[in-house]
Amino acid sequence: MAGNESSLLTVRDVDVRFAKARTLADIVLRRPAAAVHAVASASLELRPRETLGLVGESGSGKTTLGRAILQLHPVAGGEIRYRGRSVHDPMPDWQRRLRREMQMVFQDPYSSLNPRLTVTQTLGEVLRFHRIVPDAGVAAEVARLLDVVGLPRSMADRLPRAMSGGQRQRVGLARALAVRPTLLVLDEPVAALDVSIQAQILNLLSDLRAEFGLAMLFVAHDLSVVRHVSDRVAVMYRGRLVELGTREEIFLRPAHPYTRMLLAAVPQIVARKRVRPVQAATDMNAAVVGGCPFAPRCPQAVDRCREQVPATAVLSETHSAACHFAAT
Amino acid sequence: MSQATEPLLRVRDLEIAFKVRGGEVLANRGVSLDVAAGETLGLVGESGSGKSVLCRAILRLLPSPPARTKRGRVLFDGTDLVTLPEARLREIRGTDIAMVFQNPMTSLSPVWPIGDQVTEGLRIHRGMNRIEARERGIALLQSIGIPEAARRYDDHPWQWSGGMLQRAVIAMAMACSPRLLLADEPTTALDVTIQEQILALLTDLQARSGMAMVLVSHDIGVVAETCDRIAVMYAGMLVETGPAAEVFGRPRHPYTLGLMRSSPRMDEHAERLQPIPGQPPDLAKLAAGCPFVDRCAFAREDCRHAPVALREVAQGHASACLFPEAVR
Amino acid sequence: MTTTTLAPSALRAEVARWSPSLWIGIGLLAFIVLAGLFAPWLTPYDPLRQDYGAALRAPDAAHWFGTDSLGRDLFTRSLYAIRTDLVIGFWTTYVPMLIGVLLGAYAGLKGGWFDAVLMRVIDTALAFPFLVLIIVILAILGPGTQNIYIAVFLVGWTMYARLARAEMLVESGKDYILAARTLGFPTARILLRHALPNVINSSIVFSMSDFVLNILLVSGLSFLGLGVPAPTPEWGAMVAEGKDFMQQAWWISTLPGLMIVLTGVALALLGDGLTHRLGDRHVTGH
Ligand SMILES: Nc1ncnc2c1ncn2[C@@H]1O[C@H](COP(=O)(O)OP(=O)(O)OP(=O)(O)O)[C@@H](O)[C@H]1O
Ligand SMILES: Nc1ncnc2c1ncn2[C@@H]1O[C@H](COP(=O)(O)OP(=O)(O)O)[C@@H](O)[C@H]1O
Numbered sequence: 019m020a021g022n023e024s025s026l027l028t029v030r031d032v033d034v035r036f037a038k039a040r041t042l043a044d045i046v047l048r049r050p051a052a053a054v055h056a057v058a059s060a061s062l063e064l065r066p067r068e069t070l071g072l073v074g075e076s077g078s079g080k081t082t083l084g085r086a087i088l089q090l091h092p093v094a095g096g097e098i099r100y101r102g103r104s105v106h107d108p109m110p111d112w113q114r115r116l117r118r119e120m121q122m123v124f125q126d127p128y129s130s131l132n133p134r135l136t137v138t139q140t141l142g143e144v145l146r147f148h149r150i151v152p153d154a155g156v157a158a159e160v161a162r163l164l165d166v167v168g169l170p171r172s173m174a175d176r177l178p179r180a181m182s183g184g185q186r187q188r189v190g191l192a193r194a195l196a197v198r199p200t201l202l203v204l205d206e207p208v209a210a211l212d213v214s215i216q217a218q219i220l221n222l223l224s225d226l227r228a229e230f231g232l233a234m235l236f237v238a239h240d241l242s243v244v245r246h247v248s249d250r251v252a253v254m255y256r257g258r259l260v261e262l263g264t265r266e267e268i269f270l271r272p273a274h275p276y277t278r279m280l281l282a283a284v285p286q287i288v289a290r291k292r293v294r295p296v297q298a299a300t301d302m303n304a305a306v307v308g309g310c311p312f313a314p315r316c317p318q319a320v321d322r323c324r325e326q327v328p329a330t331a332v333l334s335e336t337h338s339a340a341c342h343f344a345a346t
Numbered sequence: 347m348s349q350a351t352e353p354l355l356r357v358r359d360l361e362i363a364f365k366v367r368g369g370e371v372l373a374n375r376g377v378s379l380d381v382a383a384g385e386t387l388g389l390v391g392e393s394g395s396g397k398s399v400l401c402r403a404i405l406r407l408l409p410s411p412p413a414r415t416k417r418g419r420v421l422f423d424g425t426d427l428v429t430l431p432e433a434r435l436r437e438i439r440g441t442d443i444a445m446v447f448q449n450p451m452t453s454l455s456p457v458w459p460i461g462d463q464v465t466e467g468l469r470i471h472r473g474m475n476r477i478e479a480r481e482r483g484i485a486l487l488q489s490i491g492i493p494e495a496a497r498r499y500d501d502h503p504w505q506w507s508g509g510m511l512q513r514a515v516i517a518m519a520m521a522c523s524p525r526l527l528l529a530d531e532p533t534t535a536l537d538v539t540i541q542e543q544i545l546a547l548l549t550d551l552q553a554r555s556g557m558a559m560v561l562v563s564h565d566i567g568v569v570a571e572t573c574d575r576i577a578v579m580y581a582g583m584l585v586e587t588g589p590a591a592e593v594f595g596r597p598r599h600p601y602t603l604g605l606m607r608s609s610p611r612m613d614e615h616a617e618r619l620q621p622i623p624g625q626p627p628d629l630a631k632l633a634a635g636c637p638f639v640d641r642c643a644f645a646r647e648d649c650r651h652a653p654v655a656l657r658e659v660a661q662g663h664a665s666a667c668l669f670p671e672a673v674r
Numbered sequence: 675m676t677t678t679t680l681a682p683s684a685l686r687a688e689v690a691r692w693s694p695s696l697w698i699g700i701g702l703l704a705f706i707v708l709a710g711l712f713a714p715w716l717t718p719y720d721p722l723r724q725d726y727g728a729a730l731r732a733p734d735a736a737h738w739f740g741t742d743s744l745g746r747d748l749f750t751r752s753l754y755a756i757r758t759d760l761v762i763g764f765w766t767t768y769v770p771m772l773i774g775v776l777l778g779a780y781a782g783l784k785g786g787w788f789d790a791v792l793m794r795v796i797d798t799a800l801a802f803p804f805l806v807l808i809i810v811i812l813a814i815l816g817p818g819t820q821n822i823y824i825a826v827f828l829v830g831w832t833m834y835a836r837l838a839r840a841e842m843l844v845e846s847g848k849d850y851i852l853a854a855r856t857l858g859f860p861t862a863r864i865l866l867r868h869a870l871p872n873v874i875n876s877s878i879v880f881s882m883s884d885f886v887l888n889i890l891l892v893s894g895l896s897f898l899g900l901g902v903p904a905p906t907p908e909w910g911a912m913v914a915e916g917k918d919f920m921q922q923a924w925w926i927s928t929l930p931g932l933m934i935v936l937t938g939v940a941l942a943l944l945g946d947g948l949t950h951r952l953g954d955r956h957v958t959g960h
């Protein structure tokens with residue numbers, strides 16, 4: 019798949035680990051630093067102009083994978099290629115180009131902007147640094163960016179603290195768009211927003227995608243949002259990609275029990291009360307050793323699941339799932 | 347509602363103000379609602395609409411100053427909590443009325459064993475000794491689905507995951523068998539799968555104990571699936587109340603309709619969402635008339651000036667819109 | 675700062691946010707600085723001229739603070755000492771602050787070996803009492819103003835480095851720093867333009883009390899004979915000279931001592947006012 023002409027971004031077998039701080043006891047007993055396996059051999063592909071939704075529970079590694087793609091975390095294994103070339107290739111020209119072509123939008127509109135810079139200063143700095151427009155044209159370009167993200171020009175001299183969450187998120191989007199990127203990694207861009215504002219931003223994103231032909235990796239935990247924006251969807255569980263498919267495949271024919279569990283749990287605006295079975299608590303902190311990582315929570319688990327790690331079953335050209343029983 | 351019994355909680359015309367620099371913020375403006383024993387009331391609205399203020403005002407937990415109850419009554423089983431002496435109120439808190447907060451990680455003290463914290467109320471209010479409390483505490487932890495409760499009674503909060511901690515917080519609230527439970531966004535910090543478990547648990551506990559429950563959420567799906575009656579809050583006011591089936595089946599306030607149309611759906615795909623334009627008003631600068639007027643598609647000239655208040659539009663279903671028939 | 679020139683209305687808004695302690699602190703400090711600057715016009719005497727005929731005079735209309743054993747006017751000497759002490763205080767505070775904040779912020783941002791080494795150095799330095807370290811260094815270098823500077827520069831930055839590093843650790847996890855990295859900004863730019871203005875507040879507030887402590891340090895060293903050499907007017911040295919005459923002439927030590935206290939109060943008020951004013955910025959409503 020790596021050499022695929024049509025692929026913009028290829029992630030293959032990527033591992034990201036974080037060393038845990040060693041306790042005094044570890045040092046005395048000479049135990050090596052333990053590692054959190056935040057992402058474990060993740061593989062996915064993103065085509066131009068396509069939106070890939072990345073879903074999973076908290077701590078499943080979505081943010082980490084997104085950040086690894088932008089080289090904000092070092093990878094411990096595997097490779098990440100952009101237009102067929104490794105993103106870790108240190109050539110300065112290539113790195114500069116990557117910084118312009120791939121951009122990120124962050125979850126928290128309160129911490130993602132420098133509290134001391136006005137909107138114009140934030141955007142102007144990017145434009146000047148990357149020489150997107152001649153210096154004389156910066157003001158006009160800032161105004162254009164504000165129009166693009168639907169902010170009134172009167173916001174140009176505001177500091178972040180004088181703006182609402184939705185407005186800040188638009189500034190974050192404008193900052194990412196300032197370099198005219200091809201690929202956007204959006205990490206929960208609407209999770210901190212109220213539904214009515216969330217809908218405004220989601221509509222804005224679909225307009226931008228149509229207008230600028232952006233490819234997007236859209237990280238979210240809200241499945242209804244992912245269903246709304248994505249062409250294809252990847253499901254993560256504890257650092258692993260457990261299912262990958264088109265929107266229809268994931269939402270209408272989910273093959274992995276975890277995906278089905280996620281889908282069943284989404285609250286819906288139905289006009290009647292739902293009867294939910296009472297279950298014992300799942301200990302999300304519990305370690306999993308051997309077998310399918312989902313086995314402790316899987317309603318379909320059998321003995322084989324606890325012994326043997328499931329291979330990825332290919333269900334169609336676009337659909338795959340890591341479960342022993344995916345194909346059946 | 348044609349109920350023979352008196353509602354357990356009756357809030358009447360409650361007005362809460364916060365003193366801020368250069369004026370005051372009216373966080374609750376004439377809120378009136380009833381909750382009967384055995385009933386679940388869902389309180390929805392976007393952030394800052396005054397949901398938490400209402401819950402805290404009921405138990406008089408707001409910091410004062412800056413908070414002040416300007417008007418209104420909170421009748422719990424006929425007793426007005428607004429004027430009740432602090433000592434009497436303290437008896438009611440934790441025994442007759444209990445509360446569950448949004449963030450389970452900060453609802454428990456990190457330094458004490460979880461079991462001791464869960465049973466603290468039993469020791470204080472019911473005069474149990476440690477051994478009795480422990481026995482009862484283990485039973486409580488079992489009843490809320492903690493596996494191996496006896497062994498985990500002495501665990502510390504960091505050893506438990508968020509979902510398990512929220513169960514412990516619920517156990518703590520349920521320890522003295524309250525007659526009213528105020529749950530302020532109890533699942534907002536949790537994953538959908540865990541949210542489902544917690545909602546199932548709450549519903550089950552409520553059905554078994556016959557207590558009344560106020561479930562606060564900003565997610566209309568959550569309240570739609572869980573509650574008997576709904577109260578929709580906007581800018582410190584209740585704008586629509588009624589049975590869940592009616593409020594979401596035939597919303598009579600443009601804000602309720604707007605919330606529903608803003609939410610991406612799992613059952614149908616729309617290319618574009620229909621967001622509510624604009625942003626919620628500043629609660630420090632509210633003029634007379636309908637607070638929704640600047641965002642409302644149905645607004646007419648009258649809306650700017652005429653006072654708005656909840657008025658019955660059908661049996662048990664009330665709206666604060668001047669033109670409820672126009673909403674569709 | 676975000677704006678280089680403040681529009682009149684912005685200035686007015688800024689001033690409106692000053693607390694009473696900030697006002698009083700700024701007022702007092704301005705008063706002291708002006709008194710030092712205009713010393714030659716405020717007094718007819720020369721701070722160095724000796725007049726044995728007028729030795730050990732108690733405060734009166736001619737000599738407001740009295741005179742010392744050499745007949746020098748103590749009011750005049752106290753005024754001229756403002757120049758010495760504030761200048762010393764300034765350099766011994768802000769040079770270490772600059773060094774410390776830069777090192778600490780860089781360590782907090784980058785982590786790794788640089789951070790580890792820096793923290794060990796700081797821990798070691800902070801394990802000794804400050805004064806002991808300074809005296810040891812002065813014992814090696816010999817007394818004198820210049821060597822005091824060198825000694826304080828060598829030791830004084832550690833507290834600032836620690837403060838800045840701690841704030842930087844919090845700040846560097848924020849998304850705007852990550853955003854700057856995804857935009858390919860160089861580390862120096864991220865550090866100086868983006869992070870520093872947001873981590874420097876606690877150091878600025880700390881520098882106010884540090885300033886007083888440094889004046890006291892230099893005064894103390896002068897008192898021990900390790901500091902500012904003899905005829906130069908300096909509060910600590912003046913207090914030291916007075917100690918032999920405590921019985922007959924209390925004013926020689928007391929009045930310069932009060933000047934130190936006054937400066938200390940001014941800076942403490944300023945520090946308190948700044949804590950509130952700078953703390954203000956962080957309130958976001960959430
Ligand atoms: N800087 C770090 N140091 C150590 N561990 C980390 C670090 N960042 C993430 N992790 C760990 O890596 C795993 C994946 O985290 P990540 O933030 O990618 O999850 P996520 O899927 O984005 O979750 P969320 O929905 O909560 O944002 C978690 O176990 C997390 O604790
Ligand atoms: N301690 C406080 N001081 C001043 N204003 C407050 C305080 N607590 C809440 N408010 C204001 O009251 C309004 C309602 O807040 P809240 O009840 O927390 O909203 P939510 O519906 O999200 O729970 C908001 O405008 C908020 O800013």
Ligand code: SF4
Nearest residue numbers: 310313316323341342
């Ligand atoms: S392999 Fe077994 S445990 Fe894992 S998801 Fe499939 S059925 Fe469940």
Ligand code: SF4
Nearest residue numbers: 636639642649667668
């Ligand atoms: S009263 Fe008027 S403005 Fe308010 S919701 Fe009804 S139609 Fe809209």
Ligand SMILES: [Mg+2]
Nearest residue numbers: 080081082205
């Ligand atoms: Mg994340």
Ligand SMILES: [Mg+2]
Nearest residue numbers: 397398530531
């Ligand atoms: Mg709230």
